[in-house]
Amino acid sequence: MSTQYALVLNSGSSSIKFQVLDPKADSTEPPFVSGIVEKIGEKNGHIKIQTETTKMEDTRPILSHSVGLERAFGMMSLLGVGPQELDLRAVGHRVVHGGEEFHAPELIEGDVLDRLKALIPLAPLHNPANIDGIENAQALLPNVPHVAVFDTAFFSTLPEAAANYALNAEVAREHNIRRYGFHGTSHEYVSRQVPGLLDKDPSEVKQITLHLGNGASATAIDGGKAVDTSMGLTPLAGLVMGTRTGDIDPGIIFHLTRSTDMDIDEIDNLLNRKSGLKGMAGVNDFRELQKLVDDGDKDAKLAHDVYIHTLRRFIGSYLLNLGGVDAITFTAGVGENAVGVRRDALAGLENFGIEIDDARNANEEGIEGARKISTDNSKVKVFVVPTNEELAIARYADELANQA
Numbered sequence: 001m002s003t004q005y006a007l008v009l010n011s012g013s014s015s016i017k018f019q020v021l022d023p024k025a026d027s028t029e030p031p032f033v034s035g036i037v038e039k040i041g042e043k044n045g046h047i048k049i050q051t052e053t054t055k056m057e058d059t060r061p062i063l064s065h066s067v068g069l070e071r072a073f074g075m076m077s078l079l080g081v082g083p084q085e086l087d088l089r090a091v092g093h094r095v096v097h098g099g100e101e102f103h104a105p106e107l108i109e110g111d112v113l114d115r116l117k118a119l120i121p122l123a124p125l126h127n128p129a130n131i132d133g134i135e136n137a138q139a140l141l142p143n144v145p146h147v148a149v150f151d152t153a154f155f156s157t158l159p160e161a162a163a164n165y166a167l168n169a170e171v172a173r174e175h176n177i178r179r180y181g182f183h184g185t186s187h188e189y190v191s192r193q194v195p196g197l198l199d200k201d202p203s204e205v206k207q208i209t210l211h212l213g214n215g216a217s218a219t220a221i222d223g224g225k226a227v228d229t230s231m232g233l234t235p236l237a238g239l240v241m242g243t244r245t246g247d248i249d250p251g252i253i254f255h256l257t258r259s260t261d262m263d264i265d266e267i268d269n270l271l272n273r274k275s276g277l278k279g280m281a282g283v284n285d286f287r288e289l290q291k292l293v294d295d296g297d298k299d300a301k302l303a304h305d306v307y308i309h310t311l312r313r314f315i316g317s318y319l320l321n322l323g324g325v326d327a328i329t330f331t332a333g334v335g336e337n338a339v340g341v342r343r344d345a346l347a348g349l350e351n352f353g354i355e356i357d358d359a360r361n362a363n364e365e366g367i368e369g370a371r372k373i374s375t376d377n378s379k380v381k382v383f384v385v386p387t388n389e390e391l392a393i394a395r396y397a398d399e400l401a402n403q404a
């Protein structure tokens with residue numbers, strides 16, 4: 001039987017990223033096709049399609065998301081790997097916010113789009129583009145099942161004490177203000193591999209997963225269920241990120257409102273796009289930050305130290321609330337690659353049963369895929385597990401398409 005592929009779409013406000021992959025593939029296998037449509041609405045557009053053997057680019061202006069997607073599909077067809085040629089089995093859409101409405105991936109049919117639209121006030125920066133992506137893809141591929149996979153779904157199990165803010169209850173209830181958490185697809189995908197690495201039953205495993213990419217979040221997981229996470233109502237909360245503050249005193253916002261002429265959208269932009277590593281050190285790419293630190297740049301050193309300090313604050317809090325853990329796992333761009341971040345995040349914790357092996361941490365053996373970086377004596381096992389959100393979404397899409 002020929003391979004049955006799924007298309008995974010991640011539609012943002014000015015770009016669409018996508019992959020065509022085999023949901024049954026091994027996690028280390030590259031996608032069959034990957035592509036990006038970016039600079040939508042700008043003077044120069046950019047569409048890039050890549051397969052293992054070839055690539056194709058187009059730099060003409062792209063008027064809208066739907067035009068961009070249609071053109072990308074056309075380019076894929078020219079390469080012989082378009083949705084029609086491949087007889088796609090399912091389309092999986094990454095949706096950032098599922099609110100209290102969606103606790104698991106969902107086949108997009110009936111009133112699902114309307115329920116998604118009702119959630120826009122909770123994620124005005126993300127959900128409209130996700131919904132637009134779904135509508136465009138459904139118009140172009142009407143005969144394929146479409147599935148929404150939510151960044152928030154993994155956190156629907158958070159205990160009430162972790163999910164609620166000490167905000168006026170009436171206001172919180174009326175506006176659905178609570179901790180939802182994000183990066184759930186990644187935390188779930190990575191954490192599900194850990195019991196196997198420990199040779200334990202998933203129900204017995206307590207663990208912390210650290211998704212450290214351009215966005216970053218930490219999650220505490222007990223018996224496969226998320227019990228705490230660092231992002232909140234929005235992805236702005238928690239750890240220091242590439243361009244986001246992570247946790248700050250909310251009083252800072254009132255102070256800025258009263259003492260500057262910034263309006264609320266400018267403050268939103270400041271906290272989400274002009275802060276974090278970029279705002280402190282001028283760069284959001286962790287490799288560039290490390291280079292600046294090595295060159296003696298003081299701002300970069302401070303940004304790095306605040307990053308590590310905040311990370312340790314969350315690890316410590318989750319260790320305590322879980323009453324100790326079996327494993328701590330690093331994932332995403334920084335988590336998978338930055339040897340120094342892993343070392344510094346867990347330095348000096350031997351009394352807590354956590355001991356990093358320097359050679360394993362530096363991956364001197366060049367192991368691809370999941371690997372242990374703690375010493376054999378370390379009571380808590382520390383792992384690096386590459387995340388693959390697209391594969392996780394493809395698997396959900398395939399599973400639900402089978403039931404359609």
Ligand code: AMP
Nearest residue numbers: 213214284285286287332333334337338
């Ligand atoms: P992600 O959002 O998962 O794609 O991660 C992006 C982040 O990973 C960026 O800040 C990159 O600088 C960082 N990153 C990627 N490769 C490395 C590396 N070899 N060392 C340090 N950071 C890296």
